[in-house]
Amino acid sequence: MIKVEDLRKTYRIGFWRKSVEALRGVSFEVNEGDLYGFIGPNGAGKSTTIKILLGLLKVGSGKATLMGLPAGSPRSRQNVGFLPEQPYFYDYLSGREFLWFYGQLSGLAWKDLKKRVAEVTELVSLRPEAMDRKLRTYSKGMLQRIGLAQALLSRPRLVILDEPMSGLDPLGRRDVRALLQNLHSQGITVFYSSHVLSDVEAICTRLAMVVDGQIRRQGTVAQVLEGEAEHYQIVLTAEVKPEDLPKGVGTSLGARAVSCPDLQSQRSFLQWALAQGIGIESISRNRHSLEDVLAEEVAKNV
Amino acid sequence: MKPMLIIAVNAFRETVRDKILYNLVLFAIGLIIFSLMLGEWSVFARQTVISDFSLAVMSLVGLLMSIFVGIGLVQKEIQRKTILTLLAKPLPRWHFIVGKYLGLLMVLALNLAFMTLVFFLILILIGTRPQANLLWAIYLIFVEMAVITAAALLFSAFSTPTMSALFTLGVYVAGHLSGDIVNHLAFIHKFGKRLPGTPVINPFTEKVIKGVYYIIPNMENFNIRGRVVYDLPIGHHYVLYSSLYGLMFIGIYLLIAGLWFNKRDFI
Numbered sequence: 092m093i094k095v096e097d098l099r100k101t102y103r104i105g106f107w108r109k110s111v112e113a114l115r116g117v118s119f120e121v122n123e124g125d126l127y128g129f130i131g132p133n134g135a136g137k138s139t140t141i142k143i144l145l146g147l148l149k150v151g152s153g154k155a156t157l158m159g160l161p162a163g164s165p166r167s168r169q170n171v172g173f174l175p176e177q178p179y180f181y182d183y184l185s186g187r188e189f190l191w192f193y194g195q196l197s198g199l200a201w202k203d204l205k206k207r208v209a210e211v212t213e214l215v216s217l218r219p220e221a222m223d224r225k226l227r228t229y230s231k232g233m234l235q236r237i238g239l240a241q242a243l244l245s246r247p248r249l250v251i252l253d254e255p256m257s258g259l260d261p262l263g264r265r266d267v268r269a270l271l272q273n274l275h276s277q278g279i280t281v282f283y284s285s286h287v288l289s290d291v292e293a294i295c296t297r298l299a300m301v302v303d304g305q306i307r308r309q310g311t312v313a314q315v316l317e318g319e320a321e322h323y324q325i326v327l328t329a330e331v332k333p334e335d336l337p338k339g340v341g342t343s344l345g346a347r348a349v350s351c352p353d354l355q356s357q358r359s360f361l362q363w364a365l366a367q368g369i370g371i372e373s374i375s376r377n378r379h380s381l382e383d384v385l386a387e388e389v390a391k392n393v
Numbered sequence: 394m395k396p397m398l399i400i401a402v403n404a405f406r407e408t409v410r411d412k413i414l415y416n417l418v419l420f421a422i423g424l425i426i427f428s429l430m431l432g433e434w435s436v437f438a439r440q441t442v443i444s445d446f447s448l449a450v451m452s453l454v455g456l457l458m459s460i461f462v463g464i465g466l467v468q469k470e471i472q473r474k475t476i477l478t479l480l481a482k483p484l485p486r487w488h489f490i491v492g493k494y495l496g497l498l499m500v501l502a503l504n505l506a507f508m509t510l511v512f513f514l515i516l517i518l519i520g521t522r523p524q525a526n527l528l529w530a531i532y533l534i535f536v537e538m539a540v541i542t543a544a545a546l547l548f549s550a551f552s553t554p555t556m557s558a559l560f561t562l563g564v565y566v567a568g569h570l571s572g573d574i575v576n577h578l579a580f581i582h583k584f585g586k587r588l589p590g591t592p593v594i595n596p597f598t599e600k601v602i603k604g605v606y607y608i609i610p611n612m613e614n615f616n617i618r619g620r621v622v623y624d625l626p627i628g629h630h631y632v633l634y635s636s637l638y639g640l641m642f643i644g645i646y647l648l649i650a651g652l653w654f655n656k657r658d659f660i
Contacts, residue, residue, distance in 0.1 A: 102658075102660070142477075142658075142659065142660075145480075145481040146480065146481070147477060147480055147481065147658070147659040148658045148659065148660070149656070149658055165483045165484055165485050166483065168481060168482065168483040169483045171481070171483075173477075173478065173481040174478075175474065175477040175478060175481075177474075178474075178477075178478065179473045179474045179475050180475060180478070181403070181407065181475055183406070183407055183410045183411075184403075184406075188406075192399065192403055193478070193482070195395075195396075195399045196396055196399055196400075196479070196482045196484065197482055197483070198483070238478070241478065
């Protein structure tokens with residue numbers, strides 16, 4: 092569905108045309124039926140990659156294809172739905188006019204439009220009465236929903252969403268997450284960028300982590316987290332000073348909890364705590380999350 | 394073709410819902426009605442003054458619309474980032490440029506038609522039958538505005554709104570003066586040596602002036618207002634020639650705008 096090989100992009104910005112390398116050899120592949128997460132910190136190159144795929148930015152060097160066609164050619168976008176980050180739409184249009192406009196542009200037949208508009212508004216949980224209001228009266232969440240609706244109007248085989256959960260309240264986020272899973276269950280390929288890593292971890296079949304214009308890790312969640320050390324978190328009844336702790340043990344979440352990287356250090360800490368008369372509230376075995384891995388990858392750049 | 398027309402209809406809808414347009418139209422109608430009073434005060438024939446003034450108002454308001462709405466149509470889309478979802482649809486970028494242009498032409502045509510209606514009603518009110526030739530003058534005002542709009546669209550594809558407005562105004566002014574300057578050059582060549590005190594033109598400057606003359610459309614080709622007001626005959630060939638001349642510049646401007654637009658990144 093999407094194939095990106097050694098993609099590079101340099102922007103020229105400012106009066107002196109200073110060059111900024113946004114992508115430095117990005118390669119990844121999204122297969123049919125994937126629910127693919129594209130994660131990374133701000134400015135890592137997520138939106139740049141997405142915009143290149145949709146032809147909004149020109150390819151610097153390397154290769155990017157959508158459904159086997161070069162990214163940028165109008166035909167490659169024939170079966171693609173797209174929602175940009177923080178979308179702005181024509182605020183002088185009503186919700187219905189907006190969807191009709193985009194539906195027509197996507198090549199939907201006039202007779203099919205009415206039915207399809209009703210279907211997608213229901214799919215994104217937009218109230219029918221909101222459809223006759225001008226978009227300038229919509230809240231941020233409603234704009235996000237109608238943006239999703241326009242992306243889905245033409246029954247695309249591939250949906251590309253840039254931060255679809257930004258600006259949504261927790262309930263809205265839950266709805267979008269359910270919508271992505273629903274699309275995935277219908278066989279639609281979904282490629283989306285997000286900062287909500289817990290969601291990516293929970294729902295994505297595969298993901299790519301981009302940091303500083305390069306893919307650092309990619310694969311299934313298990314593959315990305317593979318080899319990541321587990322650690323033990325021990326919550327105490329009293330506060331401890333980091334300098335008093337046995338070697339290898341560090342404080343975590345404040346002075347009333349410690350983190351032990353392995354079983355050995357956990358044992359030595361427990362013996363130390365008994366000797367000090369410090370009570371134990373709980374011991375849990377934690378695996379590194381995507382957030383930890385991303386933090387590690389970002390830290391490598393510092 | 395179809396996506397282009399869909400964009401054109403939306404651009405039309407966008408413009409007719411814009412308050413600036415109504416202000417301009419009301420301003421124009423006010424001025425055309427004011428021509429009634431001018432006709433009373435003037436020593437010339439009433440209908441001549443009303444026709445002359447009304448056509449000048451149509452031309453001026455058309456110019457303002459072309460510049461202000463023309464430069465905003467593409468720029469607003471880029472600044473508000475509405476262009477991102479639009480260009481992500483399966484359509485070539487030049488469809489967007491031409492669609493926007495056609496949308497604005499529809500608005501200009503509608504407004505000129507409305508102003509013409511008021512103008513003709515005033516002529517009927519004073520007991521004069523509007524001459525068919527007036528329609529040719531109005532048609533050429535429309536062609537001139539179509540050229541100006543294409544220039545505004547071209548500049549707005551790669552420049553800021555303020556600079557685009559200045560460049561477009563520059564094309565309009567230079568386009569109205571370039572013919573006179575070239576005629577003046579010809580006059581100097583013919584009679585310069587015989588008339589003492591005539592300035593000598595540097596050959597390089599002359600080439601630049603002639604170059605500008607060919608790059609910028611001669612807007613006077615679209616101005617037959619003086620002739621129709623005094624009911625002088627207008628050859629249909631002249632109208633056809635001016636239309637083709639305008640069409641050529643529109644084509645060139647849109648082609649360059651399309652090529653530029655095709656090349657640019659939308660960050």
